[in-house]
Each structure stands twice: as structure tokens, then as C-alpha cells.
Amino acid sequence: MPSRRFRPAPSGVAAALLGASYAGYASGTTPFTWTANFLVAVPIVLVLAGLAVRWRRWATVPRAVPEGWWPWAAVLVAVLLWELVNYLAVPRTTHPTLSSLSDRAMQWRAAKAALILCWLWIGVALVRPK
Amino acid sequence: MTASLAVWALLAGTAALLWALSHAGTKVARPGALTGALVARPAVRMVVALVWVWVGWHLFAR
Known part of the structure; x- marks a missing residue:
């Protein structure tokens, strides 16, 4: 039986380390600082530019949505509804929105880094050709 | 824990359960297959990209 060892591509490892x-x-x-604005704006500009350059690749026959x-x-609708309920309620301490929950989590730098890495990964996935 | 937090935890647990079911051979769609099929539509990809921009700016810059 052939072994199925995990062998990531060097480019993938480099991208993961960079991210x-x-x-x-x-x-x-x-x-609310220029540094934060700049470091968030750079990936935004790169992803939007990537989408613009590669736009024609995705304008093909749509894939069927799986069963x-x-x-x-249903879960997405429930999350959006609960977000709206909490957003309209006060105080925020007893009615936390997703933003306030993430603010609490991001008091720990490791959690903030993990969230930023997830955000970057989604951005790359939006641009990466399939 | 407030009631609101309990509901958030319930929703997170439901999503985790769906993820597990989708990888256990049930009829629940795998999240990757579902999002892949959705963003294959250019309009949906553009909306998702705009949401991605807003989330990043809102959470990490503003």
C-alpha cells in the first residue's frame, strides 16, 4: 500500500510562512492608526487587483450547488438574525455582537494573529485559480 | 454566561456538528464544495470579496 505522507508544495510552505x-x-x-490601516489595505488592494486581472477565468459555466x-x-440565517438582535439590544456586555466577541478575543495577540491569518487565507482563496 | 453568549455557543456548536456530518458521508454538503460552487458565480464572488474587504477593515483597522 503506497504511503500517503503529507508533502506540501514549497510554494505553499513559503506562502504559509509569509502569511x-x-x-x-x-x-x-x-x-485607528496609519500602520493598521496600511497593513490591512495592502492585502485588500492585492486581492481586488487579483480579482480584476483574473476575472475572465471565473466567468464560465457555474458549478451546480451540491445537495x-x-x-x-439555515445556520447562516440564524447567525445573521442573532447578530441583528444583539446589535439592536443594549448593553453590549450582555448582548455581544460578533464584532464585540472578536474584540474580546483579539485582546490576546495570538488570537488576533490567527484571525488575521484566516482572513488572509480567505482572500487568497478568492483569487487563487481552481 | 449570558443567554446571548449561550446562543452564540449553540450556533458555533451547530456549525461544528454540520462540518462533522458533512465529512462523515451524510447528505450535508461539505463547506468547501458549497462555497466553491457559490463563488464560481462571478456576482457571488464579487459580493464575497466585498464582504471580505469590509470584515478585514472593520475588525483589524477600524
Whole structure:
């Protein structure tokens, strides 16, 4: 039986290290500062530019949505509704929104770095060709 | 723990359960397959990109 060892591509390892380093550095910034603005704006500009350049690649025949999609849709609707309920309620300490929950979590730098890394990964996934 | 936090935890638990079911051979769609099919539509990809921009700016810059 052939072994199925995990062998990531060197380019993938390099991208992961670059993303982790970027997230680690950006996690040390404070919101509402020029440094934070700049470090968030750079990936935004790169992803939007990538989407613009590669736009024609995705303007093809749409893939069929797989069966069993509705439980995820139900959870998404529930999350949005609960977010709205909490957003309209006060005080925020007893009615936390996703933003306030993430603010609490991001008091720990490692958690903030992990969130930034997830955000970067989603951005890359939006641009990466399939 | 407040009631609101309990509901958030319930929603997170439900999402984790769905993820596990989707990888256990049930009819629940795998999140990767579902999002891949959705963002194959250019309009949906653009909306997701705009949401991604807003989330990043809101959480980490503002």
C-alpha cells in the first residue's frame, strides 16, 4: 500500500510562512492608526487587483450547488438574525455582537494573529485559480 | 454566561456538528464544495470579496 505522507508544495510552505509572518506583525498594530490601516489595505488592494486581472477565468459555466446545502443556509440565517438582535439590544456586555466577541478575543495577540491569518487565507482563496 | 453568549455557543456548536456530518458521508454538503460552487458565480464572488474587504477593515483597522 503506497504511503500517503503529507508533502506540501514549497510554494505553499513559503506562502504559509509569509502569511503567518504578516499576520504576526499586523497583530501588533492598534486599530485607528496609519500602520493598521496600511497593513490591512495592502492585502485588500492585492486581492481586488487579483480579482480584476483574473476575472475572465471565473466567468464560465457555474458549478451546480451540491445537495444538502440548506442546513448551512439555515445556520447562516440564524447567525445573521442573532447578530441583528444583539446589535439592536443594549448593553453590549450582555448582548455581544460578533464584532464585540472578536474584540474580546483579539485582546490576546495570538488570537488576533490567527484571525488575521484566516482572513488572509480567505482572500487568497478568492483569487487563487481552481 | 449570558443567554446571548449561550446562543452564540449553540450556533458555533451547530456549525461544528454540520462540518462533522458533512465529512462523515451524510447528505450535508461539505463547506468547501458549497462555497466553491457559490463563488464560481462571478456576482457571488464579487459580493464575497466585498464582504471580505469590509470584515478585514472593520475588525483589524477600524
